[in-house]
Amino acid sequence: MPSTTIADYQVLRDGNFTLDSGHNDVETFNFTVPDDLHRSTQTKRRAILNFVMRPVEDSKITVQLHRTDVMLRRSFSASHTRMHQEVFDINHALSTDGGVPASGAEVMFNVPSGKVVFSDVVIWYQIDR
Numbered sequence: 001m002p003s004t005t006i007a008d009y010q011v012l013r014d015g016n017f018t019l020d021s022g023h024n025d026v027e028t029f030n031f032t033v034p035d036d037l038h039r040s041t042q043t044k045r046r047a048i049l050n051f052v053m054r055p056v057e058d059s060k061i062t063v064q065l066h067r068t069d070v071m072l073r074r075s076f077s078a079s080h081t082r083m084h085q086e087v088f089d090i091n092h093a094l095s096t097d098g099g100v101p102a103s104g105a106e107v108m109f110n111v112p113s114g115k116v117v118f119s120d121v122v123i124w125y126q127i128d129r
Contacts, residue, residue, distance in 0.1 A: 059114020
């Protein structure tokens with residue numbers, strides 16, 4: 001039985017990628033679900049998605065983990081480069097669609113409208129130790 005939980009993270013992308021308007025323009029990453037992932041549903045134990053973005057024009061961003069919305073059409077005005085942080089329930093996301101495949105869970109970025117340059121995509125989560 002684990003005695004404590006600690007924070008861990010995975011860097012999904014270090015370099016830049018650009019997404020332009022449209023549902024067919026997506027970028028996907030593989031999130032390797034650790035065997036010791038802490039699946040608490042408590043608000044204090046939720047996961048965090050961090051990324052850097054520069055909206056080139058007014059844009060909407062959607063991010064999904066394992067086909068579950070982490071961000072749904074969130075609006076951002078055209079501006080400078082900045083970091084965004086989104087807190088989400090990783091247990092809920094990974095419990096949908098009958099479980100996670102052995103290859104891991106897919107993280108999908110999409111810009112339904114606008115144009116955004118992204119980089120430094122990281123997921124923070126808790127593990128049992």
